[in-house]
Amino acid sequence: MTDPAIELKGISKAFGPVQANKDISIRVMPGTIHGIIGENGAGKSTLMSILYGFYAADAGEIWVKGQRTQIPDSQAAIRAGIGMVFQHFKLVQNFTVLENVILGAEDGGLLKPSLAKARGALKSLAEEYELSVDPDTQVQHLSVGHQQRVEILKALYREADILILDEPTGVLTPAEADHLFRILDNLRAEGKTIILITHKLREIMEITDTVSVMRRGEMTATVKTAETSPEELAELMVGRKVLLRVDKAPAQPKAPVLQIEDLRHVDGQGVERLRGISLEVRAGEILGLAGVAGNGQSELLNVLGGYADATGTVRVNGKDIPLSGAGCDGMARRGAGIAHVPEDRQREGLIMPYTAWENTVFGYHRDPAIQSGVLMNNAAIREEAGAKMQRFDVRPPNPDLAARNFSGGNQQKIVLAREIERNPDVLLIGQPTRGVDIGAIEFIHQQIVRLRDEGKAILLVSVELDEIFALSDRIAVMFDGRVMGTRDAADTDQRELGLLMAGITEDPGGDAFEAVDAALERKDRREAVHG
């Protein structure tokens, strides 16, 4: 019998009172793709950081290819043949691909021989695994998908035969993700071992051979992918049965509430991020805005939320909203009936050191109803916050706890409670379930649908296509600052939206990888000219 490529025995790691990993054992066989799935904070990243030498485990052993191995730092991990592709790439933006690949793996003091050697190596790797990237382009001019390839090439150039990928598809279009999976397939066929960390059940089912589930620092199960189902995995992740589909009746849309015409926004660097957006959201419907991160969705939310200037027209219930200057700020927008659950709750939606009760009025704190004279009526706010937290199932329902002490899902519930309970006409909601555990996702989705059924107009922005499909009645796709098209959720599919997300409106037929690649490169060039 062959030795496992990686075997972890009884790994434990605590950060202060938090037990991030508890007695974890796992065997990863060579030439397989092994998925590790779990909710945020389940300990996946900690485990991989131990394997890559970033943290020392408190207890336990690491065996690589049948040898007990000490991995005190990342150099040791590389020597053991382990390569890591991080969620946030570690590339030098103004270095070329080639320079990035040899960085830290130069032979001797002169660069030239190393560069020549790397150039040859890249060429053969590109052919072998469909990993082609122009070696002389600066990394900052590459699309995200290509930057990821550079990370993989870096690992392969260091002769890694065990590759760890941490949430690799978070920033990719569906077509790019498909391409990545083909690359992983090729690597597996060549006998490489791959550990894929993700929270997306679909990816696990699609590509892995074996899957391990983590929950609250423990490894709850390891199963053959072929012998399990998404429902079973979800249950193992959360510890109870979960509804993967959102229960909702067909929408009953009424008059348009939010009307956007020819909206344009130029950012601080002078790049036009919104290039003539026109959209309409009707009462009683959810308009999903799909797109790969960085195509103008965030800017659109900022403009609508009142903290980025723009030109064009935005009307709420037929009334024009100022898009710059006086009267264009978050509080004025709330007055006009627009509530906003921002994409980044920790940077925008909440003041992390503020208590939960203080956060429940954030942005509404000038409301005369919560003042007593010149002072804020803190006692009343606090009492109301407690009730709100009960209604939104925030755990623990303690209004005196600072926002930073709640989990991601409960932080999001605090934001939602604040924005929804003000009874807005329009709800802007960005990445409602990013970093939120599955159990809370279910609840948050139900609340959004409930609000729709009460006749509110909801604009949903999400980079998770599954979420867009689950919630939206209509779907608009953004690419490069424009809306590429709007479809009824009932008569579109992943493929059509995936192509629109790359800016392709005509289906080229067959494998669309090349068309997607070409489209993304055109976009990068445009940005390079401006940048």
Added chain:
Amino acid sequence: MDKLPPWADAVLVPLISLLLAAALSALVILGIGENPVDAFTLMVEGALLRSAGWGYTLYYATNFIFTGLAVSVAFHARLFNIGGEGQAMIGGLGVALVCLYLPWPHWTLALVAASIAAAIFGAAWAFIPAYLQAKRGSHIVITTIMFNFIAAALLNYLLVNLMKPAGQQDPATAIFPAATHLPTFQDMFAAEANPLFRGAPGNVTFFLAIAACVFVWLLIWRTRLGYEIRALGHSESAARYAGISPVKTIVVAMLISGGLAGLMGVNTAMGEAERLVMNSTEGAGFIGIAVALMGRNHPVGVFLAAILFGFLYQGGAELALWTNIPRELIVVIQALVILFTGALDNMVRIPLARLFARGRRAR
């Protein structure tokens, strides 16, 4: 990171810092051949055991309360106002103008008017750095430091060329009219049979400082403005999301901060010197930074820290008077206290937090 229980954070950390500073100071005093125990006894006797000592201690503390509150308010908006010194000087100028050029029937009215003038002048001096920070991103630390020098130069010019009475050598204004003289503690509390606070400069402004503490507490924790100032200090991106204008909030926070620093001029010019002299601030603007740091930017903490520094100032003066310990060494001791309670705060905090975490785990 491990967290400390609140009581340890508020009491234990400053106390240990203080003991460390005291221990090091003792070594320094030993090093020049004096007895640290005697020195400490002398400081306590001179500053705390006689009512006149208290009169001085509280006089200094009044200054430090104002400047400490000024630093605290700005700090809640994540602004480091190093300009308390200059703002207090200009505040003193406002006091002098009100007292010298307007006729006052009674000190109470004069006090109200002088306080308003001091606050407005101090706020005005903070306005330009605030505006430059808010609109142009000029770093407030640099601009407020520079404005200290400009304030000193301006005051020098005004005193020497315009406000000095003819024939006087000293760069100072004339004595304020008697109706503007503030009651000292001696005036208020001493009786024939019980002479208290004799000759000490502590005066009614101390109560104004206590009122300022209450004002700052209400402002920061109970008003919308305080809510916005703290929100901006914690996260500018979140403040923008909420619709809080960073420009407006920065300027308003700095105006309040400058106004508080300016109020110190009431204590020095009107309460003590009864005229405006050069360098009446004596570095209190900078001590305010240490006071705010040690007081955790909370009015109660600032009040207590200000009393401590008042004690150090007065005790230091006693040492200089009665021992061979040179004046410079007293500055060293004060500096050690600032160093340990302010700059080296984490040196005590982090090991202490670990200790507490270990204690928790053991349980």
